[in-house]
Amino acid sequence: MTWVPICSNNYLSGFRETEMMRHRTFVPEHGDLVHDLAYDYYGTRLATCSSDQKIKVWELTTDGPGGGETWTLSDQWKAHDYSIVGVSFGGGGGTGLRLLASASLDRSVKVWEEQDHETAGRRWKLRATLATASGVLGVSFAPAPASASASASVAAQSPGLRLAAAAQDGVVRVFECPDPAAPSVWVLQQELPPLVPPKQPHALALALPFAWCPNPRAPSSTLLVAASHYSPSALPLNNNNNNNNFAAVVRIYSLNQVSNQWLPVEYLPDTDPDLDSSSNNNSKSNKNNFNTAHNDAILDVAWAPNMGRSYELVATASRDGNVRIWKLTWSSPSATKVSSATPSPHNDRPSLTVAAPSAPAIAITTTGKWLVQLVACFADHGGPVARVEWNLIGTVLASCGAQDGKVRLWKYSYADSWTSAGILNPE
Amino acid sequence: MLRFYCSEEQSKGGTTEGFAATATSNGGAGLWRWQLHNTPPVPVSGPLARRTTKPELSLSLVGRFSDAASVRCVTFSDSTNRSGNLRCAFGLATGRVAVTAIGSEYPNIAISNNINTSLNANVNTANSPNILPVVCEFAAPGSSRACLALAHSADSSLLLALYAKVRAEPTLLVYDTSSTSSAPLVQLSVENASSIAWFPNSHKTFLAGVSGKQIKIFDIRDPSTPNSGAAIATRFSNGVCVDSFDDRRFASFGIESSAVSIWDLRKTNDPVLSLDIGPAQSKSQKLFVGSIEWCPIHKDVLFAGAKDGSCAVVWNLYSAHPTLPNIPPFAPSRSSSTNSNSNSETASSPPSRSQLGYSLSVFGDIDIGTLTAVPVLHKEQRITFNNNTNIITSAPASFAYLPATLDLIVCMDPENGKITTQAVNFQPIAKWSAGGPDLTAAFGRSIVTKTFAYSEFENSDSEEEISNIIKQRAIDGYMLDILIRLVPIYFGKIKSNIALLQRKKYEDSSNLLAQTWKFLQTMNQTSELFVFNGKQYAFSGIVILIQDALADQADAYDSQTAGYAVGDARTEDYTQNNFQTNQTILASYFSTHSSEFRTIALKMCNRFFVDDFQLEQKLTSLEKSGDFEEAAGFALFYSSSLTRALQSLNSSKDDKLRLIAATISSHLKSTISPVNTAPDTFITLCQDLSNSLKSPHLRVIFTLLSNAGSWKKTLLTEISGFPIADTVAIALRYLNDSELLEFIKVLKTRILSGKSGSGGGVENLNEVILVCGILEADGADALQMYINATGDFQSALLLGLSGASLSANVSHQIGAVAFVIDERVLGWLDMYRDLLDQWQLYHERANLDIAWSKITRNYIVNVCLDSPPTSAAELSRVHMEHRQQQQQQSQIHIRCNFCGMPISQSNNMSASSFSSSNLNPYGGLVGSIAANISGVTPGKKIGNISARNINGAGIRSADGGAPASDGMLSLLSPRNSKIDQQMRDYQDSTVGSRGVRHVDMEDTLCTCMNGFRHIPPAQFLVVI
Incomplete structure (x- = not known):
């Protein structure tokens, strides 16, 4: 297996650039910067939010010039008392729900539901306000459960609606709506604390990324990814006085069906970051030279939708300038070992094993384990990578560079390699 | 000195424009008009049009300031005054402050609309014929001293001037620009003042920075007693500089420092945030802040320019509210109690939440505005300017922030006036659309959507993205079309997939996929050849066949050369051949095995030759098409005849091949037993050739020769490009039973490892299926491997379903009961259905469901009734699946007996709400009254959930034309339990049968709003 690092600046080299490829720009006329946007389940609506405290919902219409598709404003309203930094559509699909969650630095998450008819000029009605202790940095609905025909093979219980919100105090909170018919009632299911609490509890400036696993058929029930930053100084193992003064891991949480608690089951990278950084220094000769550790804060994580692959993919965006793609292979104890022919980035590591910090002491009632491999690492952005986002079937990854201001696409192609699939520029 | 002025963004046609004032130490001072082109003036068209535009700033000189040489500072008034004139004040080294104006009242300055000055030129005002008119002038009384800074108050009525300290003269003077008097309104004496700024919202207070010591706040609301407030x-x-979005927030920096401080008026002990423009590029030089400014249009954006002009840093801040020590107590949500009457009882707080020590409700009565927000650094962007940083200037480089669709930072060299621009890159936020290959990204305040639509391109170098292919194929009708002989309507439709893949070349592998489909078709059409021991092996794979055969009757079929004498016959045919002796030895050495299952397997591989005549035909055809290597391989593999192989090579025109043939033949002549006692040199030669030759068939031959004629060793050597069918066929011919069993397992592992080149991989999917089958775990593994390699789960799913269906069908013909399908394939089916729904390809989804249900139904009906089940467990499983599926897809309609319209089961049973728009094109099933009975468990009260689902489904069917719920039907709320019960009864009674039934509904009385009459009773229309 070869994973090709990409150094291509070709403008959309992968996608065929034709007249078919439309490039539309519209200005949502927010009073300030747009902080987040979200598509709905079908991709026919777009929600935008901004520092101007407004949410705008757009609908894709085909009455544009030349019959082209354009975004038409469907509704807009002042939703919060401070900058809105995150929106997420919920429901959709078979659920029949049309929900929207918004996260604001005014320390609240609000859940909105669309009405069939406008009341007082508004289609979206406030259903619930979920207060948090500090400003909310992001919100995301859990993906809709698998369709009914599949649910027989998955867990029988219907989880209701869930959403997660990351706040400036470093805590990711999972809220649950027990009765989706009444989306005004939300219960805090759990708080996922940070590995190391931020020094100033109110001042978590970095993003606190998290992502739901979008695959209802993934093994070991539903999964959630959350990234935690910490500096090695907070750890007992701190022998590196190099520039790696910051390291971060992603934790994968799994919902324990018995205790109904989210418990961390795996880490990315899957060993202690200190070991990783030291091993990197020692293995300069490594041809791939994958930087398996996040040398700086993780700014975003994304779990790829899995359409039939036998493994899962998780992408991370780091402030150290790298987009990383992790391959997670579920191995049940009875299953045969994964073929040793695949080169593992962990091969060069010293055999010293140190328990990951605050490793879960509770045994997870799952019958398998994730094997974690770093399969791709791209440094093309040349600066912090702010966001990663998978396409619908998990074959193209879009990464957003904070420094170069570009969206780069990475495409899964034949022969197990990832190639650059293009660049999206603002103009 | 560089100052930009842009009032409200004067954007028209992608161009932002405004005015700029410049003052350089040698180039004089002037007023400019600037334009920023965001988009190309002429849209570029054509298939390969690329937008290469970078926002381009252009300047044109409006006029120069007459007293240019000594200008020290420049400022615009913050708003154009009532007459639409723009004022610009210049502060001179002499202490003179001159306010110039342009606009309608000053027609002697023509403001050209044609801006053609290239930005690359330095800002040089000397050549301008126009001299800016001075509308008013101020001069500091007393000693002559340089004016260092100017600032207009927010309403432009006051002009604050900062003067150099000379003796005891006042340094801060406030002029009233509206008065005719040039005398200062206020005079203040502040030692070493270095910077000034008005508070934008309180007109008569301003800040003054005292160099190295303090920042003072002045209040001049009463000009006679100016109040020097807090310091x-x-x-x-x-x-x-004060944040125009937050009057209480301002920023400052230190001399010879790289740090920037942000202050809050309410908390002045310490800066609320300290920022640093960071280390310089070269270590020898420290980077000092030269200027800072708040972004005029974006909240919480501050930028700082380095003094040497080498870089600028843009900071995005977040405002964070401090964590409250006391969480507000839980209170019932105001919003939830007001908006939802049905949920009022559930909106009250569950007590368990307090155990979490956490409030989930709204902020009780806490006003967020009263909390002091703390700015937190969110993003930092460093913009490097390629200025010549060697210039050592006393004056710092000037920076300005140009807001536009794409923001720019403009930098001016204070010495020569050279202007450079760099775009501010907003961190994009990209999201994929679920509905199509759209990627939408927000850049700052604009949003770009790019559609990566599928395009059929001839000879394109690039590969199409697989998700596009999948969607396009679904639209084009790539579906579950299989050859079920029991359903004539579907007969031969497998050809449509093949035709589709051949007609539209979606990707390079389209042809390979078509071959795989053809393979399925062939296996199906010739399935009677593959029956062994009463079991159908057409789709089970050779591995299963061999395992079954050898497990049942170990070695019973193993009889060397019996009944299979293609090679032996050849020996006689060629008795006159020169190599007769060798030939005989070879033929006997390569002893063949033959048995019934081997024959069947050879037939599956399409490598079975009845007699020499048939083989000779094949060889001749290969030679005719120029495949001499392959012909040689075939001759050796399937007739054990080296002689014939050499003949094939000799007949080629290629000297190399003939040379090879000559080598072998001369070698064979010289030795009696060629393969056993070959000299080392020959073996080495063979090894070299086996590694270096291109043709896989020749390589196999030489591998065989180098391995002393051992087929077993030869087969275990992986030879890339050698067809799996041949590998299997050789094993079937030359390996004994135990070797064969062992080898076939090795081969399976090798194939499923997915390494291309070793015979497995994407390019040979049909051969993988040949070996592994398509039904059971091995088959699913093969398909899984294909998905892992290509992501094309659509083809894998359709192949898997087709294979299983075809297998069930052909098995049924020989009386066997086996509907074998791997669970993974069914999982892919669910995924694919969900995906089609998400793409709103309901028609395609429905077609898939129909095809799949017809297959399973046929299978069930026929097997259940015609033949006794052999495996009870298996049958029951399939039966359950079938039943489950059928329940999902059964539809029950209620329609009016009078007008024939479907009846809404709304509260009043009104039919009036139905119009033709509610009818769905697939037979009027949807949007109205189809009932999913399987979703309603008996005895369960229908609650809010289903009611809500119905609403949702109804809406989607209205605008999407099809429901998104399961099957091809939407839901309804059976509020009438009696109707509900009746529907359920009919549902149960009709399982297993097909057709449309009309059933009268009992005990119901409906009103037909179309006919305005009561009609008993309503009617079921049951479609199964």
Whole structure:
């Protein structure tokens, strides 16, 4: 297996650039910067939010010039008392729900539901306000459960609606709506604390990324990814006085069906970051030279939708300038070992094993384990990578560079390699 | 000195424009008009049009300031005054402050609309014929001293001037620009003041930074007694500037420092945030802040320019509210109690939440505005300017922030006036659309959507993205079309997939996929050849066949050369051949095995030759098409005849091949037993050739020769490009039973490892299926491997379903009961259905469901009734699946007996709400009254959930034309339990049968709003 690092600046080299490829720009006329946007389940609506405290919902219409598709404003309203930094559509699909969650630095998450008819000029009605202790940095609905025909093979219980919100105090909170018919009632299911609490509890400036696993058929029930930053100084193992003064891991949480608690089951990278950084220094000769550790804060994580692959993919965006793609292979104890022919980035590591910090002491009632491999690492952005986002079937990854201001696409192609699939520029 | 002025963004046609004032130490001072082109003036068209535009700033000189040489500072008035004139004040080294104006009242300055000055030129005002008119002038009374800074108050009525300290003269003077008097309104004496800034919202207060010591706040609401208010002791007192979005927040920096401080008026002890423009590029030089400014249009954006002009840093801040020590107590949500009457009882707080020590409700009565927000650094962007940083200037480089669709930072060299621009890159936020290959990204305030639509391109180098292919194929009708002989309507439709893949070349592998489909078709059409021991092996794979055969009757079929004498016959045919002796030895050495299952397997591989005549035909055809290597391989593999192989090579025109043939033949002549006692040199030669030759068939031959004629060793050597069918066929011919069993397992592992080149991989999917089958775990593994390699789960799913269906069908013909399908394939089916729904390809989804249900139904009906089940467990499983599926897809309609319209089961049973728009094109099933009975468990009260689902489904069917719920039907709320019960009864009674039934509904009385009459009873229309 070869994973090709990409150094291509070709403008959309992968996608065929034709007249078919439309490039539309519209200005949502927010009073300030747009902080987040979200598509709905079908991709026919777009929600935008901004520092101007407004949410705008757009609908894709085909009455544009030349019959082209354009975004038409469907509704807009002042939703919060401070900058809105995150929106997420919920429901959709078979659920029949049309929900929207918004996260604001005014320390609240609000859940909105669309009405069939406008009341007082508004289609979206406030259903619930979920207060948090500090400003909310992001919100995301859990993906809709698998369709009914599949649910027989998955867990029988219907989880209701869930959403997660990351706040400036470093805590990711999972809220649950027990009765989706009444989306005004939300219960805090759990708080996922940070590995190391931020020094100033109110001042978590970095993003606190998290992502739901979008695959209802993934093994070991539903999964959630959350990234935690910490500096090695907070750890007992701190022998590196190099520039790696910051390291971060992603934790994968799994919902324990018995205790109904989210418990961390795996880490990315899957060993202690200190070991990783030291091993990197020692293995300069490594041809791939994958930087398996996040040398700086993780700014975003994304779990790829899995359409039939036998493994899962998780992408991370780091402030150290790298987009990383992790391959997670579920191995049940009875299953045969994964073929040793695949080169593992962990091969060069010293055999010293140190328990990951605050490793879960509770045994997870799952019958398998994730094997974690770093399969791709791209440094093309040349600066912090702010966001990663998978396409619908998990074959193209879009990464957003904070420094170069570009969206780069990475495409899964034949022969197990990832190639650059293009660049999206603002103009 | 560079100042930009842009009032409201004067955007028209992608161009932003405004005015700019410049003052350089040698180039004089002037007023400019600037334009920023965001989009190309002429849209570029054509298939390969690329937008290469970078926002381009252009300047044109409006006029120069007459007293240019000594201008020290420039400022615009913050708003154009009532007459639409723009004022610009110049502060001179002499202490003179001149306010110039342009606009309608000053027609002697023509403002050209044609801006053609290239930005690359330095800002040189000397050549301008136009001299800016001075509308009013102020001069500091007393000693002559340089004016260092100017600032207009928010309403432009006051002009604050900062003067150099000379003797005891006042340094801060406030002029009234509206008065005719040039005397200052206020005079203040502040030692070493270095910077000034008005508070934008309180007109008569301003800040003054005192160099290295403090920042003072002045209040001149009463000009006679100017109030020097609070002073903040800090050495970061340069460049004070107030956030125009937050009057209480301002920023400053220190002399010879890289740090920037942000202050809050309510908390002046310490800066609320300290920022740093960071280390310089070269270590020898430290980077100092030269200027800072708040972004005029974006909240919480501050930028700082380096003094040497080498870089600028843009900071995005977040405002964070401090964590409250006391969480507000839980209170019932105001919003939830007001908006939802049905949920009022559930909106009250569950007590369990307090155990979490956490409030989930709204902020009780806490007003968020009263909390002091703390700015937190969110993003930092460093913009490097390629200026010549060697210039050592006393004056710092000037920076300005140009807001546009794409924001720019403009930098001017204070010495020569050279202007450079760099775009501010907003961190994009990209999201994929679920509905199509759209990627939408927000850049700052604009949003770009790019559609990566599928395009059929001839000879394109690039590969199409698989998700596009999948969607396009679904639209084009790539579906579950299989050859079920029991359903004539579907007969031969497998050809449509093949035709589709051949007609539209979706990707390079389209042809390979078509071959795989053809393979399925062939296996199906010739399935009677593959029956062994009463079991159908057409789709089970050779591995299963061999395992079954050898497990049942070990070695019973193993009889060497019996009944299979293609090679032996050849020996006689060629008795006159020169190599007769060798030939005989070879033929006997390569002893063949033959048995019934081997024959069947050879037939599956399409490598079975009845007699020499048939083989000779094949060889001749290969030779005719120029495949001499392959012909040689075939001759050796399937007739054990080296002689014939050499003949094939000799007949080629290629000297190399003939040379090879000559080598072998001369070698064979010289030795009696060629393969056993071959000299080392020959073996080495063979090894070399086996590694270096291109043709896989020749390589196999030489591998065989180098391995002393051992087929077993030869087969275990992986030879890339050698067809799996041949590998299997050779094993079937030359390996004994135990070797064969062992080898076939090795081969399976090798194939499923997915390494291309070793015979497995994407390019040979049909051969993988040949070996592994398509039904059971091995088959699913093969398909899984294909998905892992290509992501094309659509083809894998359709192949898997087709294979299983075809297998069930052909098995049924020989009386066997086996509907074998791997669970993974069914999982892919669910995924694919969900995906089609998400793409709103309901028609395609429905077609898939129909095809799949017809297959399973046929299978069930026929097997259940015609033949006794052999495996009870298996049958029951399939039966359950079938039943489950059928329940999902059964539809029950209620329609009016009078008008024939479907009846809404709304509260009043009104039919009036139905119009033709509610009818769905697939037979009027949807949007109205189809009932999913399987979703309603008996005895369960229908609650809010289903009611809500119905609403949702109804809406989607209205605008999407099809439901998104399961099957091809939407839901309804059976509020009438009696109707509900009746529907359920009919549902149960009709399982297993097909057709449309009309059933009268009992005990119901409906009103037909179309006919305005009561009609008993309503009617079921059951479609199964």
